[in-house]
Amino acid sequence: MATSFNSALENLRATRVWRSIFRRGPAITNRTRSVAVFGNLFLHWLPVKVREKSLRVRAAYYLGSLSLLLFILLVVTGVLLMFYYHPAAPKAYHDMKDLRFVVSNGVFLRNMHRVGAHLMVLLVFWHMFHVFYRGGYKPPHEFNWVVGVFLLLVTLLLSYTGYLLPWDQLAFWAVTVGTNIISAMPLIGNKVRFVALGGNIVGENALLRFYVLHVVILPLLAFLLIAVHFWRVQKDGGLTVRPREEDGKD
């Protein structure tokens, strides 16, 4: 069985179509394995070789990669949710009800988005604290740390703008409580709040603004910063891994 599967795979790989897609041939030599990374649009920013130590789970607990995965999952589930969602009051709330009672797997879709959002906030915080304790902010990684701080802020804003969208009591009052704090800003507080909400109260305009921020502006910003962040990890010399005897020193 295994042999026939392998030979079928071999035959597939020998076809003209396959070889037109994967030009490099099977990744069995170091040369073709290198090409598999730098010849691939989605992997080309990775180094061809990595330090063996950076593969240890304890080096980063994969927290950065997992945050990226969550971002992708949230984009996918978020786009699917957009098919069923109108950013208007009170239609937005009825769309939530439809997701629960009408749309096939609607509950599951919304759950995945919600779980992913909470998890992403948690993992991004954990990632930052872990990088701090590893000393990962030290030269030459200073700038990437700053990019990371902004990514944390964008993550919080993404989660917060999404929080209003179900347009239920939980969403409405959470956003009311949060945006009331903006008014405490000296001099410009009320003006900033007015711009954020498109009015003086959390209403239909605020829902539309939060929606546009949540599905267009903030994801684009996050995408840009994530690209810079991952690019710089490699350009700054890879993960911060130090020999064991130095670990206690940070």
Added chain:
Amino acid sequence: MEKTKIESGFSSDAKKEPRRIVFITRNISAKVKDDREARVMTYPHLLVREAVVFEVLIIAMVLVSLFWDAPLEQLANPLLTPNPAKAPWYFLGLQELLHFFPPFVAGILIPTLVVIALIVIPYFHVNVEGQPLWSGNASKRFGMVIGVVAALLVLLAIVDAWTIIVPTVLIAALLVVAYLSKGGSRWMDALRRKPVSWWVMTWFIATAVCLTVVGTFFRGPGWSWVWPWGTHVG
């Protein structure tokens, strides 16, 4: 070994990869680190591991999503204020702060200062060698640290902010234990080696976690103390 002496590692081959400067102080021997470390191919070694970890996370998320439902309350009603009205969980630490400080301090000043502090962390080159807090003139430092902590505690006691006082006292107790301890156990030795940045960050995280947990689970109507297993209906 001279204190100011700085040496680089192996013969510098900048084209190969960026080099790190080695800091050599009186306490550290001037041995050269060999950073021609073992390397493996990204494909398959890194990518397979990433794929496995991704799968595990997705499976975990699917399981949670199957058995836990995202909350959905009644339709938004501006005329019906729930008591308490709570922000999302990651802002409940700030909401807990609002209970003790005026809105400008808790909602604007402290968050802004925290963000600025986070941004400037890598640009502060104090103690870049990561010297332990309890080294050098330890008794003088001990006096200073205790003074700062005591002043902070007095300030917090005035506003009755005991959800900050508790983690602060806990971290301060660890500090004192690390100072008094002669070492011995591996854990205590590690604690005694921590620099001041470690202590500040650990105090910050402990306080943030305490505020968030209390704000999420232990606050009820009028921001009064409730037990999460209590029967109160918010």
